[in-house]
Amino acid sequence: MATVLSVSGSPSASSRTGLLLPHLDRRLTAQGHRAAPLGVRAVPAEALLGADVRRPDIVRVAELFARADGVVVGTPVHKASYSGVLEALLDLLPQDALAGKTVLPLATGGTTAHVLAIDYALRAVLNSMGAAHVVQGRFTLDREITVHDDGALTLASHADEALARAVDRFRPRSGRSPRCRRRVEPSGAGAVVSSVTGLHP
Structure with a gap:
C-alpha cells in the first residue's frame, strides 16, 4: 500500500479544486492506496509568509512530504x-522534497487559455524538486464541475473519465528509493491540450 499526499493549493475552503481532490482520493483509496489530504490554506499564513523553515507548522508539512510515496498537487x-x-x-520545502516520488499535477480554471499552466509553470517546479515521475497533468474546466448545496460534487462525464484515466496512470510505489532517476512523460502544447477534459487536438 502506498501513501499518497493529496495537496490542495487553493486559498478558498469552497473552491472546486478543494472539492475535486477528495473525489480523486476516493479513487486512490479504492485502488488500495492510503490518501493523506493536505490543504495549504490550513497552514497558518504567518508560517507561509514568514519564510522560516524551522517553524513547527512547516516542519510538519515537510515530514508529510517525506513520508509520502506519491503526491497529487491540485491548484486553481x-x-x-x-x-x-x-x-x-x-x-519553503526542501529542494529534494519530491525525490523518488510519483507526482500527479491537477488544475482547475475558467478557460482553456490557462491549460498550459500545468506544463510550463507547475511541472517545471515539480521537476526541480526531484520528482522521479511526473504523470501528465489534467486541467478541468470550472463549468465541468457542479457543486451542490450539500457540498457534493458532480463532474461532467468526459471530465470524470479523463480524471479516472489520470489516476489509473498514477502508480506510486511504496518504499520507492529517493535515488530513482527522474522520468518525465513527453510534454508540449499538443500533449497538454489533449489532456484538457473535453478537448482534442
Whole structure:
C-alpha cells in the first residue's frame, strides 16, 4: 500500500479544486492506496509568509512530504499560473522534497487559455524538486464541475473519465528509493491540450 499526499493549493475552503481532490482520493483509496489530504490554506499564513523553515507548522508539512510515496498537487489557475499559497508552500520545502516520488499535477480554471499552466509553470517546479515521475497533468474546466448545496460534487462525464484515466496512470510505489532517476512523460502544447477534459487536438 502506498501513501499518497493529496495537496490542495487553493486559498478558498469552497473552491472546486478543494472539492475535486477528495473525489480523486476516493479513487486512490479504492485502488488500495492510503490518501493523506493536505490543504495549504490550513497552514497558518504567518508560517507561509514568514519564510522560516524551522517553524513547527512547516516542519510538519515537510515530514508529510517525506513520508509520502506519491503526491497529487491540485491548484486553481489564475492569470496563467498556479496559486500563490501553493507557491509559498513549495518554496519553503526542501529542494529534494519530491525525490523518488510519483507526482500527479491537477488544475482547475475558467478557460482553456490557462491549460498550459500545468506544463510550463507547475511541472517545471515539480521537476526541480526531484520528482522521479511526473504523470501528465489534467486541467478541468470550472463549468465541468457542479457543486451542490450539500457540498457534493458532480463532474461532467468526459471530465470524470479523463480524471479516472489520470489516476489509473498514477502508480506510486511504496518504499520507492529517493535515488530513482527522474522520468518525465513527453510534454508540449499538443500533449497538454489533449489532456484538457473535453478537448482534442
